[in-house]
Amino acid sequence: MTNLSLWVLVLPLLGFIILGLMGRFMPRTAILTIGWGACGLAFLLAAVNFINMLSTSAAQRSNDSVIYHWISAGTFSLDFGALLDPLSMTMLLVVTGVGLLIHIYSAGYMADDPGLWRFFAYLNFFIFAMVLLVIADTFLFLLVGWGLVGLASYLLIGFWYQRRSAVAAAQKAFVINIIGDLGLMLAIFLIFAQSGHLDYGSVLAHTFSGGTATAICLLLFVACAAKSAQLPLYMWLPDAMEGPTPVSALIHAATMVTAGVYLVARTSPLFEQSSVALAVVAGIGGVTALYAASIALVQLDIKRVLAYSTISQLGYMFMAEGVHNYAGGIFHLVTHAFFKALLFLGAGAIIHALGGEQDMRKMGGLWGRLRITGVTFLIGALAISGIIPLAGFWSKDEILGSVLAQATASGNVWYYVLWIIGIVTAGLTAFYMFRLFFGIFAGSYRGETATAAEHNAEVNEAKDENTLVTAAGHQHTVHIRYSAIHEVPRVMSTPLIILAVLSVVGGFIGSLALFGLPGWSPLTSFLPSGLHAHAADLPLGLAWISTGLSLLAGVLGIGLAWRFYGKGFGYKTQMQGNPLYQLVFHKYYVDEALNAVLVTPILALGRGLTRYLEGDVLDGGSRGISMVFHGSSAVIRRVQTGYMRNYALGILFGVVVIVVYYAMRG
């Protein structure tokens, strides 16, 4: 088992090294063989491990194997080990499984890109970093993995480095993630100072004093909020859509952004020690879910709609974890990985078919041309909207149920508010998803009808709305005639179909207690009991109310979207005068405010420092020192006349002085 789990880690790393060093000289087939092979074998090994794990009893499922003794100093020792327990196994399967599908899809999406080898090298590197993050058994190696996935994300967002906006987005993501890394690092310092250990086993068994536990958990949550794009550190994720679409699907929807959810679940014994931290987690999750969903309502770039939707769904996961239902958070993580990867890959297929177009206003009517993409996208949209019996329904229902259970158990009115937020967000989710769906697939194609005047208007608009990235996706957006639109190749549609199937059946790994099958809950019983033991139980009647309301909200959202956009997406110009619309459309002016409050002053400070501190003080200092020597040597060098006679006289003079000195001394 040790060797197997090690290879899950090593194979993607090998793939990265081989592709990184030699990929440039390899033919396309070799690149794909190595890229797919590394990830595929890792998935196979993870699956074998998983089957092995299922055959053991629940008590023996946690397997912590030391691979390398790194540091041993006195009583302190630090090992690099692989922790394979049901939680990391679930993550491992999602990461390598969804990762493999996206590797396959990328071969089609990136087929024409000269940087194909670089792309697969980075993808393999990401899989390596994420596996390291998941199977690390100490906080230190968690931090290493945590940092490396951030690096992978940076590299892949900035993959098209010729584009300014992509580079800027990559930097933004990196900087904000560093804030999170700092939080994680401080949390680890605090944990070590208080408990003297870094491995999960010892730390999670340790009881911290109340204040310390809260501080540690809040610092950990800073890290989670940055990685999982929660308020107030979410801003990088929408910008991260500058990266290639498979990257958005893999890193910025299915796997990396869920690292925060994983971390909270992993450190749940710590969070159980601090009710304050849990309340913060639940609150931030709920507010983020609603906030991001509201922004997603009005976005025009299809990838950005999905990005805000991801933020919103991550908020749901944190909501579940905040009410002790960690298993529920992980459940939603898994189903979300399926349907959000599906939606992103579907969006990628649409963008690919339209030659790089991402603006919903230039789509429409694609149902007739992109049938496979359309059907799978519809399944994804239904799944995320929480329509029974698709995956999203079960996990979202589980979350809302546990929030309501917490509300009734604690009697705290804020949990009721949180539950209502959850229901409302479910409705909003359905609405924006079907606005997106109808915008892309319903009505008639708007890509070729755009007249020159409209185009100019859009360009002007795009200038003052920095929200719209017109040239995103590929290097150049080409307008493609409707008849020229073709369904994507098989290499891209196959992953879509597989993910669509998973989005349909993925929910059945959850609990079916609601439907008279109280014994059926494979995921919950697979995961360690600590991940759901503290969650309150909901009476069946209330559970039905919660389920019914969330379903109703979803149906209502879809209905409204049908009412407004069913006949095709019309960009409502009269809405533009509405201040509320403007506020939401500009994403609550958060980027503008940040620019004004943080970026501009820091840039001004930097410019001032360059000019005055560096120019006058530092450069002046070094110039001054050189001037001192220059000046003094100008005087001294006159002694060096170059005439031998003068030197001889000097020697004579010196000898005379010495002789006189000794003569006088006697």
Place this chain on the structure above:
Amino acid sequence: MPLTAYLIVSAVIFTIGVIGVLIRRNPLIIFMSIELMLNAVNLSFVALSHFLDSVDGQMFVFLVLTVAAAEVVVGLALIVSIFRTRHNIDVDEMNVLRG
């Protein structure tokens, strides 16, 4: 003759050598002046050796003679090569290393 007479002669020769080094411009003459200084020292060595009844001074004289011969060889070689490049061996013209 007393020791003082030898030492006075030695000092006079040495002073002539010093002045020669300082005022002459022809390096060959300067070499000769250096030889004068060295031999002035040799003279005082021999005289002192005789009056102190010790052979140490005479041994030093041989050492000095050897070193002087070697020094002249190097010096003449330098002068020849300077003359070949500059066609002039006036020491006052050799001030390339002026600061």
